Amino acid sequence: MSDETANGSGDDGEDRRDFLQLATYTVGAVGAALATWPIIDSINPPADVLALSSTEVDIEPIEEGQSITVVWRGRPVFIRHRTADEIEQAVSVSLADLPDPQSDADRTQKPEWLIMVGVCTHLGCIPIGQRETEPKGEFGGWFCPCHGSHYDTSGRIRKGPAPANLEVPAYSFLTDTTIKIG
Amino acid sequence: MKFGTNLILPVLDWVDYRLPVFSYARDNLIDYPTPKNLNYWWNFGSLAGILLMIMIITGFFLAINYSPHTEFAFASVEHVMRDVNYGWLLRFMHSNGASMFFVLVYIHMFRGLYYGSYKAPRELLWIIGVCIYLAMMGTAFMGYVLPWGQMSYWGATVITSLFSAVPIIGDTIVTWLWGGFVIDNNTLTRFFVGHYLMPAVIYMLVIVHMWALHQHKSNNPLGVDMKSTADSIPFHPYYTIKDMFGLGVFMIIYMGIVFFAPDMFGEPDNYIEANPLVTPPHIVPEWYFLPFYAILRSIENKLVGVIAMFAGVGILFALPWMDRCRVRSAKFRPIYRQFFWIFVFDCLVLGYIGAQAAVEPYVTIGRIATAYYFAHFLIVCPMICKFEKPLEPPESISSAILKSEQEKTAKGAG
Ligand code: HEM
Numbered sequence: 397m398s399d400e401t402a403n404g405s406g407d408d409g410e411d412r413r414d415f416l417q418l419a420t421y422t423v424g425a426v427g428a429a430l431a432t433w434p435i436i437d438s439i440n441p442p443a444d445v446l447a448l449s450s451t452e453v454d455i456e457p458i459e460e461g462q463s464i465t466v467v468w469r470g471r472p473v474f475i476r477h478r479t480a481d482e483i484e485q486a487v488s489v490s491l492a493d494l495p496d497p498q499s500d501a502d503r504t505q506k507p508e509w510l511i512m513v514g515v516c517t518h519l520g521c522i523p524i525g526q527r528e529t530e531p532k533g534e535f536g537g538w539f540c541p542c543h544g545s546h547y548d549t550s551g552r553i554r555k556g557p558a559p560a561n562l563e564v565p566a567y568s569f570l571t572d573t574t575i576k577i578g
Numbered sequence: 579m580k581f582g583t584n585l586i587l588p589v590l591d592w593v594d595y596r597l598p599v600f601s602y603a604r605d606n607l608i609d610y611p612t613p614k615n616l617n618y619w620w621n622f623g624s625l626a627g628i629l630l631m632i633m634i635i636t637g638f639f640l641a642i643n644y645s646p647h648t649e650f651a652f653a654s655v656e657h658v659m660r661d662v663n664y665g666w667l668l669r670f671m672h673s674n675g676a677s678m679f680f681v682l683v684y685i686h687m688f689r690g691l692y693y694g695s696y697k698a699p700r701e702l703l704w705i706i707g708v709c710i711y712l713a714m715m716g717t718a719f720m721g722y723v724l725p726w727g728q729m730s731y732w733g734a735t736v737i738t739s740l741f742s743a744v745p746i747i748g749d750t751i752v753t754w755l756w757g758g759f760v761i762d763n764n765t766l767t768r769f770f771v772g773h774y775l776m777p778a779v780i781y782m783l784v785i786v787h788m789w790a791l792h793q794h795k796s797n798n799p800l801g802v803d804m805k806s807t808a809d810s811i812p813f814h815p816y817y818t819i820k821d822m823f824g825l826g827v828f829m830i831i832y833m834g835i836v837f838f839a840p841d842m843f844g845e846p847d848n849y850i851e852a853n854p855l856v857t858p859p860h861i862v863p864e865w866y867f868l869p870f871y872a873i874l875r876s877i878e879n880k881l882v883g884v885i886a887m888f889a890g891v892g893i894l895f896a897l898p899w900m901d902r903c904r905v906r907s908a909k910f911r912p913i914y915r916q917f918f919w920i921f922v923f924d925c926l927v928l929g930y931i932g933a934q935a936a937v938e939p940y941v942t943i944g945r946i947a948t949a950y951y952f953a954h955f956l957i958v959c960p961m962i963c964k965f966e967k968p969l970e971p972p973e974s975i976s977s978a979i980l981k982s983e984q985e986k987t988a989k990g991a992g
């Protein structure tokens with residue numbers, strides 16, 4: 397495409413120019429890509445948000461069949477002292493019947509204590525069923541009124557649009573009656 | 579352009595020679611050739627443009643008094659309503675203006691569907707329109723979060739969580755949107771900035787929309803191109819006056835709502851301050867999102883539901899290639915005309931279903947209406963254009979008008 401006088405050596409000159417051009421574009425593109433990272437990273441959670449780490453809860457006063465809601469990292473965590481009946485229901489389900497198969501034992505450290513993040517895995521509403529008077533859905537656990545997801549007594553999704561079970565956060569028993577979430 | 583020779587006018591000439599704003603205005607607003615047969619459905623584009631200005635102005639004066647912080651946002655909106663002089667007027671004009679904006683644009687879009695305005699050579703004009711519509715939805719959504727009421731908060735939760743359905747990177751996207759692990763102050767500030775920025779984007783899109791419009795000029799109820807000067811009249815004074823008349827009618831309705839029913843479109847729950855630990859029992863989005871919300875909810879699978887919802891808007895981009903019938907106006911398309919009205923009805927059904935709880939029979943009706951919505955674009959439109967025998971459109975706009983005038987006189991004489 398170019399006349400060969402400028403570089404003298406014809407094809408050689410063109411190869412070299414093509415190479416320089418390609419190299420320039422590449423360096424420019426990589427540089428631009430790298431420069432976007434600080435901008436993207438700036439919209440990630442800042443350090444103070446990440447620092448809101450753990451919450452300790454005294455679970456002594458929760459009677460069997462009662463639930464409480466505590467706040468952890470700005471989100472509600474359901475702590476339920478399950479009845480024998482509820483545990484029985486949760487354990488007896490065959491894994492094949494579950495949209496997101498997980499055994500009750502995998503979701504609890506002590507069967508009578510069910511601890512999970514109370515945020516519907518569909519689009520983030522808070523399911524109802526914590527209070528005795530609230531509807532608990534078709535499987536006796538929790539019900540999300542936003543788009544009709546039913547969770548069972550182990551907080552597993554059974555029916556409705558939610559794709560996954562209610563999330564179990566990392567927690568540990570500090571003593572028999574205190575837990576630390578996070 | 580030559581203005582004249584008195585004292586002031588030569589200055590205008592001086593400017594116009596260097597920056598041809600006056601020539602430009604003359605070519606595009608005054609002498610601009612416009613089809614002489616436009617009906618009132620052609621008023622809605624200019625109405626939308628004027629309302630965009632109203633939104634930008636009222637929005638600016640609201641922002642002066644608003645605090646984008648979770649602790650003050652709700653109270654600052656109440657402060658606007660109670661303490662700021664005419665704050666209630668600014669706020670109600672802005673909130674109801676958003677609803678009216680969607681009313682206008684929906685009519686504007688259905689007008690395009692009926693008269694085939696999306697067809698060659700106006701495909702890009704249509705596509706830019708759909709971009710405007712998407713930008714409007716984003717703007718309206720972010721704006722609704724700002725008062726920080728219960729519906730603001732939970733609407734934002736549900737809508738932003740839609741992105742968590744994206745495989746692999748979904749949760750990362752949601753964290754970016756939120757700036758944390760829940761909707762909180764970081765979310766509110768970025769939504770405020772976004773809501774302030776987006777109208778500028780819409781404004782620029784409207785300029786491009788007008789650019790494309792003026793390339794091939796307006797379509798018209800007959801759907802035939804302007805062929806000679808006999809088919810057109812200058813924009814000014816004919817359409818400036820018609821647009822002003824339309825504006826008057828529109829303002830009566832709009833300000834009627836602002837003064838006498840300002841909470842008509844609102845949700846009472848949004849007068850309760852956001853509470854991250856309690857979801858209101860019945861979450862509904864703003865009415866203009868309802869058809870798409872119905873599509874989302876009619877599909878059990880989360881990912882598929884979200885895809886279907888976005889596809890509901892996205893499919894509009896493809897419309898010019900789904901309906902390839904050469905005849906534009908539904909006036910000459912006996913079959914399409916009927917399916918057009920069925921489609922309008924289907925959209926209304928979807929809107930109604932979107933406002934209902936997710937129980938029978940609404941779920942089933944919603945599924946049928948969703949299926950039909952997509953079938954309209956993917957099956958009905960291509961099929962009609964295969965089998966329909968369109969009527970013969972008139973030779974030109976002026977010949978059609980002449981003919982109907984002659985018929986009238988013939989009848990009058992006979
Ligand atoms: C902020 C929103 C919008 C504004 C301010 C706007 C403005 C306008 C104006 C002033 C016109 C010329 C007058 C008229 O034909 O009514 C026009 C034409 C048009 N607009 Fe829009 N518009 C908007 C949104 C949209 C949307 C969402 C679509 C479609 C999805 C769209 C599609 C079209 C088409 C196809 C035309 C050409 C119509 C014809 O000449 O028949 N517009 N627009």
Ligand code: FES
Pocket residue numbers: 516517518519520521540541542543544545556557558
């Ligand atoms: S958010 Fe719970 S069902 Fe949709």
